[in-house]
Amino acid sequence: MNSVLDSIIQGVQEDLVARKSKIPLETLRQIANDVPRALPASQILQARNFSVIAEVKRASPSKGHLSDITDPAELALSYQSGGAQVISVLTEERRFSGSLADLDAVRRKVSVPILRKDFMVDEYQIWEARAHGADVILLIVAGLTDLQLNSLNALALELGMSVLVEIHDESELARALQIQPALIGVNARNLKTLEVDLATCHNLLPQIPSGIVGIAESGISSTNEVIDLVSSGAQAVLVGEALVTGGTPAETVAEWTQAGEQAREKFLMNRGS
Numbered sequence: 001m002n003s004v005l006d007s008i009i010q011g012v013q014e015d016l017v018a019r020k021s022k023i024p025l026e027t028l029r030q031i032a033n034d035v036p037r038a039l040p041a042s043q044i045l046q047a048r049n050f051s052v053i054a055e056v057k058r059a060s061p062s063k064g065h066l067s068d069i070t071d072p073a074e075l076a077l078s079y080q081s082g083g084a085q086v087i088s089v090l091t092e093e094r095r096f097s098g099s100l101a102d103l104d105a106v107r108r109k110v111s112v113p114i115l116r117k118d119f120m121v122d123e124y125q126i127w128e129a130r131a132h133g134a135d136v137i138l139l140i141v142a143g144l145t146d147l148q149l150n151s152l153n154a155l156a157l158e159l160g161m162s163v164l165v166e167i168h169d170e171s172e173l174a175r176a177l178q179i180q181p182a183l184i185g186v187n188a189r190n191l192k193t194l195e196v197d198l199a200t201c202h203n204l205l206p207q208i209p210s211g212i213v214g215i216a217e218s219g220i221s222s223t224n225e226v227i228d229l230v231s232s233g234a235q236a237v238l239v240g241e242a243l244v245t246g247g248t249p250a251e252t253v254a255e256w257t258q259a260g261e262q263a264r265e266k267f268l269m270n271r272g273s
Contacts, residue, residue: 003192004061005119009143011094012119025124031131032159038135041086041113041162042182045213045236049268050260052253053215054079055088055117055240056106058097062194065097067244072102073109075249080110082253086136088115088238100132107133115164119143126155136162136183141172142191153179164215173204184208185238189218198225205233226256230263 045051056072059065069075076087089106090098098117107114116134118125121143129137137156139149149165156163165181167173168190176184186204189196196219208214216234220226221242229237237260243249 004194005140005143005191008061008092008095008191009119009121012092012121015093016122016124019128020124025127028124028127028131032127035131035133038130038160038162039113041115041136042213044085044113045183045215048085049235049264050230050257051085051236052079052083052257052260053086053088053115053236053238054082054084054243054249054253055090055238056098056102057088057090057240057244059095060241061095062189062196063241066241069102069244071105073105075244076106076110078250079243079253080112082250083257084112084253085236086113086115088117088240089134090240091116091118100128103129103132103134113162120152121148123152123155126152126159126161130159130161134161136164138164138166138185140166140191141175142166142168146175146178149175150179153181166217167204168200170204170207173207177209181212183213183215185215185217187217188220198229201229201234202232205229208233223255223259226260227263230260230267233267234260235264236260 058069089103090096091100091103092098113135115136116129117138153163164183164185165176166185166187167176168187186201188198188200198219201216205214213235214233215236216229217238220237220239246252
């Protein structure tokens with residue numbers, strides 16, 4: 001039986017065929033070469049004790065419709081005003097109701113790095129992300145072979161982009177470490193079943209080597225959860241649903257950033273003692 005991840009990737013590949021027929025790769029490369037240089041997201045996240053990556057997210061496979069988000073750029077600006085260090089924009093259409101148009105709108109308004117959140121399986125998508133002004137791409141270990149992981153990572157780095165490598169278990173962590181990533185995201189949501197368990201983050205974050213930014217993803221909905229995740233080693237959290245459904249995105253980002261920074265200081269002090 002196909003997993004949820006398999007079915008999502010199948011849809012992504014079908015949509016990719018349609019986009020390739022409209023805009024050839026060579027055209028994308030020319031556009032990408034003309035956009036401003038990618039912002040150094042990895043360095044920004046590495047330099048800070050703690051960061052919130054705030055996501056523009058309209059829907060999800062597990063919850064369905066989350067928010068109308070009539071103006072993604074305004075939402076992103078509110079995230080930025082609250083102190084978000086990176087803005088994540090969903091561009092997958094079928095299950096997340098995202099689009100490259102959302103990415104374009106956000107890019108025009110915000111000055112912080114942007115993560116193109118999608119299921120990357122083809123080099124075309126990396127060029128596409130850069131052409132639309134993304135600074136970071138997501139590589140989901142569970143959906144890629146080692147060969148794909150290597151080649152897509154290498155291309156993104158060649159284009160000056162940062163790469164967030166996402167894992168769900170210890171075997172995926174081992175595979176991720178093979179490409180010497182700067183950013184590793186631990187997704188509490190199992191993309192094969194859509195079940196969420198923050199214990200996944202608490203188990204894997206301490207296993208991420210020092211010097212790599214460990215990022216907790218999915219299922220985070222309270223300040224206490226942020227503090228607990230930082231206590232397990234998280235240097236950042238990636239949050240979407242709680243922000244788009246909560247009604248006070250800027251305030252929540254600011255509150256979680258402050259709480260996360262304080263918790264991180266304690267974590268580093270305890271680790272050094």
